[in-house]
Amino acid sequence: MRSFTMTYFQPSCALLACSLLLTSCDRLQEREAITESRELSSHATKPHADIPSATRFYDDAKEEPQQQQRPGFRELLTWTLPEGWSESTTPDPMGMRVLDLRFGPNQEGECYISLMPGPAGGLEANVNRWRTQMGQPPYTAEEIAKLPTKPFFNRDASFVAFDGDFKSFGAESAKTGYRMLGLIHSADQATIFVKLTGPKALVEQNAAAFDAFCQSIKPNLPKQE
Amino acid sequence: MSDSSKSIPAKIFAFFSSFGLATSVLAMLLVLTFLGTLEQAEHGLVASQARYFESAFIDRIDVGACWRALGFNVYWNIGDVSLPLYIVPGGYTLMSLLFVNMLCGGIVRIRKSPKTIGVIISHFAILFMIAAGAVTHKFAIEGSLNLREGQTGDEFQSFHDRVIEIEKLQTDPKAKRSVLVIDEAKYRDATAAGQGRTFTHESLPFDLIIAGWKKNAQPKRDASGSRADAVDGYFIQEMPQLDKEGAAMADEQLASACIAIAKDKKGGAVHNGILWEFAAAPWTVTVGEDKYLISLVHRTYKLPFAVRLDEAKEEKHPGTERARLFSSKVTKITGDHEEKRYITMNEPVRSEGYAVFQSTFSSGVQDGTGVKSSGFMIVENPADHWPLISCIIVAEGLLLHFLMMLARFIKVNPWSFALSLIAAFNAAFALAMWKLL
16 A cells, blocks of 8 residues: 555645746746836937847948948048148058048148047047047036037038147157147947147148138049939 | 753754854865865856855755866766755855854853953954955945046946846937836746746836847857748857856856847737847837837946046056056046046045946057047945954954963063053054055
8 A cells, every 4th residue: 555645745746846837937927017227327328229130240241241342431431632731651550540641841730530430439538538639638528518510521510629739649758839620520320530630830820721621521422323 | 061951042052152063164165165166167256156155055066067177087087967956055054154153152152251352352353254245245236337538437337237228219319318127137037939028117118028038149140041030130049158168258258148029018010139238239129209229238337426537558568568557547527526536456446435446458459449448347345344344353353362361471461461562563553554555
């Protein structure tokens, strides 16, 4: 004769196992209310909507061999060079410059265009990075908001002009008595920078040329056949 | 009085205050530390800490992993052997037992006399240290904040805690932004692709179903277009959690992923998407004219102040490419007040219960931005200084005890001898610290 324990032990175990399984299934099918929320900081990066899966998963590059090769950034723009300005013959060490120009009697004036995907850290970070390069204290958010704008690329771009001692990226020491002019146009898709630096007197002589150069930069649209 | 004549509460007290219990607990802690350290090689720091030191009971011991960590597999490969257990107490239980044992034996039961006052002080300090561990385990938060030069930030991301965030895209750029947050613990068990957990909120026009969660995964393109689990041409490919050498990857290197289904509450459209921790941008759900951004991210915490990175600097050992020091000049902004501060790896900025350490540096060359950046480790720990305080108290207690024993041996007044020497030691220590700092 089977003992009382043996008689009831196995069915009890089976019942317990079934109830555990059912419990876990039920738990998964439960609707759960979202109870937590938080406010985002004013410094939080601007969100990007409607980004395709290929871009979200860094799969864009894999599409390239199947499709036509993408044009380089340089091929996306057209411009008119001011008189006396010329393209630099030495390559940009960072490889960031779409167009790298020099001007002045000793080619000490420098102007370049760079283009980066997305907001590239935002206007405030980039303006303050330039301020730091000129040895100037960073602007507050209010000062950034009050920056003048100039028409650029059929839109408004923030214009900056600083005097100071210029220390470029990777330079050992700062160049004194310099002036920087810059235009930054930031959009969700890309940010375009035009930056001019040089000795203050030379930059002031070339300020109008800088404006004309910026106005001449246009998207290189494919010609209608 | 014999043991048998003691009352039950007295027997319980005797057990909890016994030397035997103290010895057993300390021996088990030693074994736990040994096994946890060995398992860490294959399971990673976070998983080993959770299993051995932050658990009430250990769920299993991976004997195979410990065997391989000791290098014994060279002689005899035992393969994957694990002991499924739930009877061995984990670090949490052992530390609780040690606390009770120290309290009962080292404070309550110990003979109170001038001879034992130093020992009692030291026991009290050890209790304080165990309490510091509990407070740190329960309340400390660690995370990172990455800033480019010129950038300001006042939020940091947890190293290990993940969440899903849902943000309604604001049409007014000046409007306050907020997100709904779902903790990973609430969907971590939704691992099956066909069955998920439904999350709902009154402000959302859809219910969000999370399914097919994987701890480490990567979205892969469904090149053949034949996969039933593909979403928008991609499917979630589970990735190994061990690196090429067979060692566990750090938790920060793992990228979880899941399938998200947004089901219109009015019975309309169903949107499917993949959420991935390393995704470049959130998944967008459009309902009517509103857009919702859904992302799987590390949990974000707010700082009570903002930090602006003014300058990031790397110093290298002369003639080499090896980094010697990363440092940052920052501005700490609290409301309208700005304060210039300097941060290095060993010299954090401490303020309002937070410590900001320099942890990484980027020259901007590799990521192609050309802008230098600093990575800061941020720690919020209410018990930050407690271990130091308890160590000082332990030292003072033991010093008092040994000096009083010495005084009795050389037959001088123990109190005046011990206290005057301790005062002298403390003065010398304070002077040294003052000179050093």
